[in-house]
Amino acid sequence: MAIRVGERFGPYDLRALLGVGGMGEVYQAFDTVKGRMVALKLLRPELAADPSFQERFRRESRIAAQLHEPHVIPVHDFGEIDGVLYIDMRLVSGYNLKSVLAQQGPLHPLRAVAVITQIAAALDAAHAGGLTHRDVKPENVLLTPEDFAYLVDFGIARSGTDSGLTTAGSAIGSCAYMAPERFTDGAVGPPTDVYSLACLLYELLTGAPPFPASDVAVLMNAHLSSPPPRPSVARPGISRAFDDVVTWGMAKDPAQRCPTAGTLARAATAAATAISTTPSAPTVLNQSGSEKVSAPKRSTLPALLSVIGVGTLIAMAGIGAWLMLGRQTTASPPAAVQATVTRTATAIPTTAISSTIAARASLPGTDALGFLAYPGARCDPGQVPVTLGLTALSAVVICETPSGAFVYRGVRLSDNAGIELGGAVHVPGGGFDITNRTDGTRYQIRNTALIITGPDGSEHTESMEQYASTF
Incomplete structure (x- = not known):
């Protein structure tokens, strides 16, 4: 197509x-009918001559026009x-990520995760809405100066088998x-976009695409x-x-791939948090001695501001917390991010495991004692996190002591204040109930929610985004 700056295209x-x-x-164009400046994308004329492409273009553009997601x-x-x-x-002031990477190189992990989270949304x-992007x-x-990210070109991408793909400039x-x-006759759908999002995450972290190559055939192969x-x-x-996150997102089989874009973003957030948290203040006993309350840790906001900018922090605030691994999904994360561990009633020979620790629950961002990022939600040495x-x-953890008793530890993410209570009781069917003997507050841990009932009977429910249990 010839460059058409200065020309009139319809209105x-x-x-x-x-x-x-x-x-x-x-193009930056002025809509003479509505009196506004817009971004106008003109597609190559041969695309309009393809009836199947034109039909999908109109259908998917109509769906995209009805989306009200901010990104x-x-x-x-x-x-x-x-x-x-x-x-x-809409005309947006900013730069595409390709130019940002070319000028700035790889992004700080927190900034990369913030961008991925917005695109995942x-x-x-x-x-x-039934729409697959196909060309993430x-x-x-597009990234604004405030690091607000937009995903563009819905309804435009062609399938991998469309004619002209290997000759197109892009x-x-x-x-x-x-x-x-x-590249095969496999079904194209949401998992296809998840794969591309994982590729994008890799490039934001490293500065290069997963498989650098100058030949289409090499890339296809x-x-x-090739392994991720x-x-x-x-x-x-x-x-x-991050290796596990990328591996999960780039699984060859769509059925084994991370189930949603948001799930991938939360897994990436867990990976970033695991390396960016500073130790919290020591845990201290309260006056009654019946529970421990962790002092809030000092905020790292000033340091983060200098690294990733205000816009990125706003985006990170909208991330939620971590990885949502719905129990109904068919995809399974790799071993390092396995969401559930099945507890067996029979003894496991010590030769079959690499340690003498009993079966324990595991989630992304945890180790043999619990959450890495939240010291208040960790078990003591010798204990095992069973939920x-x-x-x-x-963040909550149930720790099993060597005597078989259960201890509850919980951390409030907003200020890292924590609580520890003994006497946790396993509930048939799954979960634990814990009562604070000091004030009567009751904590119920279930696979779907954390329910806190105050002394006055008021109930506070938090939906469970991640849950793992050996029971």
């Missing part, structure tokens, strides 16, 4: 060229003028993030056959926890 005056890609050009750039209008398909979108909203890559993510750029099923690369190997200093739970507000 639009094309003022400036914003970008060029394999699918067409994006999806609003679509004002779409259609065809003079044989050219177009999309009229856009994808989850699209998937809920740095060029399709073939290499798109193939670098394509799931294996894009890598996505189909490890960020910690490509960039020293990156937590190994772990994480809500958007709290």
